[in-house]
Amino acid sequence: MTRQRDGIRPVAVFTDGFHYHRDRVAEDIRQRTAIARSGRFHVWSLTWGDVENRFTPKSGRFTNFLTGELNPGFARSLGDFMDRFSVEKLREAHAEDSFTWLVRFLAEPDRRLWSRWALVRSAGHSQSKVDEAEWEASLGALLPLSGADEAAVIGRPRLLGRHVFKANDAGPPMTLMVAVAAPALQAPDPEGAFVACVLDDDFTGSTPADAERVWNGFLRLHNLFQFSRYANFATRRQIDTGGFFAAAPAAGPPVAEVSGWGEVLSLVDGELRPLAERLAEKDGPLPVLGFELTDEAGAVIAEAELGWSELRIAVMREDQRGFLTVFRAAAWRAFMAAEVTEPEKLFE
Secondary structure (H helix, E strand, C coil): CCCHHHCCCCEEEEEECHHHHCCCHHHHHHHHHHHHHCCCCEEEEEEHHHHHHHHCCCCCCCCCCCCCCCCHHHHHCHHHHHHHCCCHHHCCHHHCCHHHHHHHHHHCCCHHHHHHHHHHHHHHCCECCCCHHHHHHHHHHHCCHHHHHHHHHCCCCEEEEEEEEECCCCCCEEEEEEEEEHHHHCCCCHHHEEEEEEECCCCCCCCHHHHHHHHHHHHHHHHHHCCCCEEEEEEHHHHHCCCCCCCCCCCCCCCCCCCCHHHHHHHCCHHHHHHHHHHHHCCCCCCEEEEEEECCCCCEEEEEEEEECCCCEEEECHHHHHHHHHHHHCCCEEEEHHHCCCHHHHHC
């Protein structure tokens, strides 16, 4: 594991075999999405097929959703996209398995490179002449409101796409929806893309081999799109049983502990910066950056950019506003950063 303060997030690697995980895909993806969105770790899912492929290469171990139903214009201009987005190093990665991707990332852990590539691949699944109202209705039917609402942050004009992939007539289907802000393709801006990916994890109508290929391809997509700020991955069973939770995406890589206010100031910016500077001037108690509130079972239920656990005080960014009531219900004093006008009174 590499340390957070080295500027590189640790990578949590999960190794799965389909036989033992086919009935818990919903729980697997819920946990891994929450970990990735915490901003503390990268998450990599490797299947037994990925491991076997290192020793006995064999095609067809996963469904390659990156190459299916591509926008024809994108396919013709792919080389230009790769050059303009400075992702030439990943030119052949679209055909590689998750294990090879992990080796690539560990050799050169450039999060921004993979974020740009995720944007390129999102654009590749846009479609021409998509009715925006119909697309939004399809998204609302696919995801709960907490996930579907994230698409609203993608500026207009935007490119839209919706695809339903099936291994064969029997399924299982996987639905992929994308929204990409057109200006984000000029900048480029990796935060200008929204991705929704939902796997139907009822495998009863599929052969084990077909189901495993789709499952492996689904996890592979998650390995890539964890680098997109607005990516929602879930399974049908997870949504139907109320297990979907769209955790607020982290704006940057937080750290658990800091050694002094100098380190705090080097890590916070934007709306938190003025508050941190005032607290540093007063030499106030050091906070935990990227604080996570957990329940009795240890599950993360809320996040705050700054937290003082002994004082039960939390300060949140605007995109963490939804956690305000959670902290207060747990008997914490919780504030939005922009609303703290007298920082020195936080600790009174």
